[in-house]
Amino acid sequence: DADVTQTPRNRITKTGKRIMLECSQTKGHDRMYWYRQDPGLGLQLIYYSFDVKDINKGEISDGYSVSRQAQAKFSLSLESAIPNQTALYFCATSDSGLEADTQYFGPGTRLTVL
Amino acid sequence: GIQVEQSPPDLILQEGANSTLRCNFSDSVNNLQWFHQNPWGQLINLFYIPSGTKQNGRLSATTVATERYSLLYISSSQTTDSGVYFCAVEQKSNYQLIWGAGTKLIIKP
Numbered sequence: 001d002a003d004v005t006q007t008p009r010n011r012i013t014k015t016g017k018r019i020m021l022e023c024s025q026t027k028g029h030d031r032m033y034w035y036r037q038d039p040g041l042g043l044q045l046i047y048y049s050f051d052v053k054d055i056n057k058g059e060i061s062d063g064y065s066v067s068r069q070a071q072a073k074f075s076l077s078l079e080s081a082i083p084n085q086t087a088l089y090f091c092a093t094s095d096s097g098l099e100a101d102t103q104y105f106g107p108g109t110r111l112t113v114l
Numbered sequence: 115g116i117q118v119e120q121s122p123p124d125l126i127l128q129e130g131a132n133s134t135l136r137c138n139f140s141d142s143v144n145n146l147q148w149f150h151q152n153p154w155g156q157l158i159n160l161f162y163i164p165s166g167t168k169q170n171g172r173l174s175a176t177t178v179a180t181e182r183y184s185l186l187y188i189s190s191s192q193t194t195d196s197g198v199y200f201c202a203v204e205q206k207s208n209y210q211l212i213w214g215a216g217t218k219l220i221i222k223p
Contacts, residue, residue: 033211042118042200042213058210088155102147103211105157 004106012112019078023091032074033092081113120214135186137201144204151198
């Protein structure tokens with residue numbers, strides 16, 4: 001079984017709809033991240049969480065919100081989706097030990113906003 | 115914020131060739147990581163390499179932190195090496211990873 005899972009894997013929605021992307025991990029890591037990737041570009045950090053009570057904004061948090069329901073679960077919400085949020089979204093985790101910041105990624109969610 | 119530049123942007127090679135990918139960054143960083151994104155979109159961490167040299171099979175990486183660059187070497191390329199190679203650096207100011215735009219590698223049989 002995959003260590004980091006994301007649901008759904010693909011989603012098509014309409015402008016103005018509320019969308020939630022979910023991430024679960026079995027690696028036992030404290031730290032979790034949400035990124036978006038636009039075509040031909042690297043990843044940009046949306047939000048990150050170093051433990052259940054810690055939530056931090058990344059480079060591009062506007063239009064997004066997150067919830068860390070448990071150590072293993074980190075959800076990303078788009079309250080009112082817009083077309084320029086069409087992208088590939090990745091969840092990642094990392095540990096807090098040696099080489100703590102080595103990040104492990106889920107398979108991604110491809111989101112299309114029409 | 116910190117700038118991360120990767121070169122070349124695209125690289126097409128025949129199977130069996132060797133290649134060197136470069137990552138330059140504009141300020142001192144906590145660490146640097148190399149990732150491979152396969153044609154299906156999956157991201158795999160290749161190296162965590164804030165300084166020095168590491169090797170893993172046909173891949174190796176060297177980071178010279180004082181000169182703010184890192185190199186990824188791929189020897190005896192295989193078609194499965196195709197994809198996009200990213201470097202990402204962790205900013206000292208806020209511990210966030212900043213990503214380069216990637217090098218797209220195509221290995222032809």
